[in-house]
Amino acid sequence: MRPFATQLRAELDMVFANGETLLLTLGIPVLFLVFFSGVHILPTGTKHPVDFLVPGILALAVMSTAMVAVGIGTGFERGYGVLKRLAATPLGRPRLLGAKLAAVVAIELIQAAVLLAVGLGLGWRLPSNAAAPAAVGAMVLGTAAFGGIGLVLAGTLKPLVNLAVANSLFVVLLLVGGMLVPLTKLPGWLQAVAKALPASALADALHAALGTGGAPTATDWVVLAVWAVAAPMVAALVFRWE
């Protein structure tokens, strides 16, 4: 237990000491939530934009932590030979991955607490028929899916290429993932593509669970589950430790 706890503390220390990571995981989501709740320029389709934005930006937060923050950090650790060196300690790969996963969960809990608090402050109200367990389940599957994608990139690309690709993917999925703009506002062909991606499935599931109320659709669950299984499996196959 001690190696795991030691590593988890180090992972969290490094996240909180890294300004870029904090900006990505907390700064940008909070900024988007506050700005677009106050400046009604997004076609959210809801009476109060904040009702659409809180679930959407929770999905964004999961993506930023699991895919981008962890993916970029792990890519640089691979480039610096840290992963190789750690393999020659009793920590071992399973506990290293476990510590990273625990760090992701911890950061997501902080993100969720901050975003929900800011949302409440901006007038968002949890609907009476909200499905909290469904929201948590969708976030768990989303974390697995985005974590897997981040590790596929981190384990195959050079650190700086990984940085660029992960950030670009983040922006693209942010735009077509139904997080800030409803999917229905996209052209038909783009909607079709977007619906198969984990970003829109997670955002859609959270909009259902926390926004309009009610259960996520079967399509959301299937898309999320497939990505949540497939992406980590591909990562396990293609990840190069050095």
Next chain:
Amino acid sequence: MDRPATDRRTATPDRGTAPAAVACDDLVVRYGTTVAVDGLSFTARAGEVLALLGPNGAGKTSPVETLEGYRRPDGGSVTVLGADPVADHAAVIPRIGVMLQRGGVYPALAPGRVLRLFAGYYDDPEDPDALLDLVGLEGVRGTPWRRLSGGEQQRLSLALALIGKPEVVFLDEPTAGVDPEGRLTVRSVIRSLRERGVCVVLTTHELTEAERLADRVVIVDRGRAVAEGTPAELAADRSDGSIRFSAPAGLDTAALAGAIGAGAELTETEPGQYRLAPGGTAVPDALAALTTALAARGTAVTDLRTGASLEEAYLAVTGGERIGDGTGGGRDGGAGRGGGRRRGRR
């Protein structure tokens, strides 16, 4: 340990019957079609410092990384503390210390923090502060790794290799990029490890480091061990009874040889480097005559020695590729790959 103590390469009386802490037996490592290690065998026991010496690309890192459990042998076998480092990874890893050739440290973390982190991986770690002092990094304990000098980074890697109180330590190029003061530190750390009975396996492409650090040297060339022994044994293997010295370039070698005795031959192997074959004259007499003749000419002589150096042994067995610090003489001709290619132990 299940490995018999009477391995044929370790059974010589002077090396005792202690089981090998590290054994590499006919190891082959391939990368695609490239053969990096081609039938390499060596052993090292507790309290011994073994150096794998060879030019860059000779195949020194691959055997070390195989011993560390990073890859499986493509042929032959390796054991560390009697176990297979891949199959018994979890049992072997806590008992060994690893210093990679470069990197391996979180760039944002400072030495004090990294050492405490690594200490947390082990059940009974060394005191991080004591290790910081040992490798002389107490002054930069709070400086992020990326802002340390190359030598400081190397010394931190060395300290990290020791944090788990290892029984076997693998050091890949431990003095590369380290300044002279840091080298003294590294040497004294390695000496203290040997005194505590730790087995140290290190690689180096620098002859002087091998000569100063190692009890035994395995010269590796193109993935094979081409010679093995103590630095003195390796040098003695190549000795031809000649006397070597350094003096100003352009001495009148014929006149000097004539002053030493009949049959003496003096050649300037490269500018300022001389080799005297005493011929029929006994070595002590030839030495006396040589110094007298040089003194009479007012010529300063430096670096006078009888017998060969490790460098000459090295150049002979590797076929003359230049490595290391670039000082000293060249090949004596003839004793190249064909004649000198042997694994020797007296």
